[in-house]
Amino acid sequence: MIRSEDTDLISEKAFAKILIQSEDTGLGLNWTGLNFEDSSWQSGQTGIGFERIAGDFDDLINFPILEMRGKNSSCLMRIPFEISDKETLNQIASLKLYIKYDDGFAAFINGKFVNGKNSPDPLLWNSRATKSHPDQLAMEYESIDISKIIPELFIGKNILAIQGMNTSRAGSDFLISPKLSYQTRSSIGISNSAITYSAPINLSSSGRIKARVLKEGEWSPINEAKFIVGSPANSDNLVISELLYNPKGNSEENEFIELMNISDQRIELSGVQFTNGIRYKFKDSDQLEPSQRLVLTPSNYEGQLDNGGERITLIDADGKIIESFRYNDKAPWFESPDGEGPSLVRIAPEKESDPNMASSWRPSITDNGNPGTSDAYPFEGGELLDYALNSNEKLPIRYEFIKDLNNETTSLICSISRNLGADDVLLTMEFSTNLKDWNEGIFLSDSLNSSDKNEISWKSQPISINLAGKQFARLKISTR
Structure with missing residues (x-):
């Protein structure tokens, strides 16, 4: 099939009406x-927008609205366009x-919602705006098929x-620059290189396959459908394996999120996407090859990982x-990854x-983690206790009572104090008051001493001071 160029209904630098509200005037929609x-x-x-300091958007802004900053995070705009006659309207095949x-x-077109980001x-x-849109992406046109609105x-x-919308009314820059175009039925013909389907x-x-039928000149x-050739990624073969959500220092540019193929065969990432936390579609x-890791950084995705923790959904x-899980920077989650390195x-x-x-x-x-690799080391035999715990410590278990x-x-x-990369073992602390009945303790991670990331702690279930007698603890070490 062949197509002519798009026909513009709204071109760059089109006439527009603009309103920035300082209070709710009851406009609704x-x-x-x-x-x-x-x-x-x-x-x-x-080409409506502003930059507090001259930057990348300067050449794209035709109507500056710096007064929006500090006044409202939203700007309303209405852009008229014409469809000359019934013949033109009837020939519009895609928009x-x-x-x-x-x-x-x-x-919106004529009061009907068509799309949003x-x-x-x-x-x-x-x-x-619910998420930021990186400047390098904002300067490129994003193409959105809104053909469903043609009947309107x-x-x-x-x-x-x-x-x-900006992410806040104090945002340092803002840009909206739309174009609207269509293709007609008459602009679609049969290519000389087309092959008869047999x-x-x-x-x-x-990939996605699109098809249509030509019958009696119409x-x-x-119709379209997506096909995945090979083994599609799913919950059985793909995991999130590492997060650097708050790098040390003031910059967030070193943050990353890592995925890992945990299967023994290549998997297809087509259609896989992050929908919470960050936005990215593969x-x-x-x-991803077997056991291969893939790293995404802020230059790849929209938004950023929240320093205080949030839900990540893939x-x-x-x-x-x-x-889909929610990480955190407070106990029982480890605190040292929150800006300490x-x-x-x-x-x-x-x-x-x-x-x-x-x-x-x-x-x-x-x-700064180990993006694309692993810092774990396997258990290759010998004393399991030596593999699991830091042998430089004189007291394997340190304890205290709190009231x-x-x-x-x-x-x-x-x-x-454990060996941090000894991932082949599972460590649990169990507590008892009679040496018969043992209960797993409450995991406290490194919350008692986040400056020593090798140290982890557990707490027994609280018991009445009046009934308290002896308490016992034992460390359970098992292979995963």
Whole structure:
């Protein structure tokens, strides 16, 4: 099939009406409608935005609105366009919105929502973008198919309404620059190199296939389907294996998130995407070899990893959850990865430990983690105790009692110094008051001494001070 060039309905530097509200005037979403009265709004050209300090957006801004900064995180804009006659309207086969944006937007045509990026629901007069959109991505047009809205188009005047959003009203820059174009049925013909379909098509790689039928000079609507060639990534073969969510220092540019193929065969990442925490969708050609690790950095994804902890969700091509967990920087999660240098490492990721459990993670041995590799070392025989614990420590188990006078209870806390990379062992501390009944302690990670990332602690269940007698603890070491 062959196609002509797109026909523009809205070009660059198109006429627009702009409003920045300083308070809620009760507009709701009425301003998105075709016949809304906007004569009191400012007039300008698309390429609407500002930069507090001259930067990358300067050449893209045709209507500066620096007054938006500190006033509102949202800017409303209405961009009229014309469809000349019924013949033109009937020939529109596909409609695309091309948009450069920083940080988010919600778009409407003639009052009907068509698409949004980083936009909250519901929209308010002062809504903020839910995630930041990196400047290097904001300067490139993102193509969005909005053909579903074609039935809402009219002969004559139409309106593209956009609510552009910053992540906060104090943002240092902002940009909305849209284009709208269509292709017609008459612009689609049969290529001279087209081959008559006579047998099943063998696919050599994953991807999306689009097809339509030409019958009596009229093309059918496009049908499309996505095909994955090979073993698709899913919860059985792909895990999140490492996070550097708060690098040491003031910059976040060194943060990363790492994935690992824990299977014995190559997996296809087509359709896999992060939907919480960060935003990233893998390309159809992306693959991971057995035991291979893949690292994503802020230059790859939208948003950033929250320094205080948040939910990370990774889904497969069918929308099913591969992993979804909430990491944290407070006990029982390790505190040293929160800005003190180490990353947060998944212990023995190939064992598919529960990522929601703080005990499934540990700090990395060295600062800034080990993206793309592992700092774990295997147990190769010998004394399991020597492999698991730091042999330089004189006292394998250190203990203290703590009292809660408000509740009149006491607890025994035990700490050990372990070999940080000894991921082949599982360490648990058990407590008893009679040497018969043993209960696993409450894991405290490194919260008692985050400056020593080798140290981990457990606490016994509290017991009444009046009933407290002897308490016992034992360290249980087993291979995973």
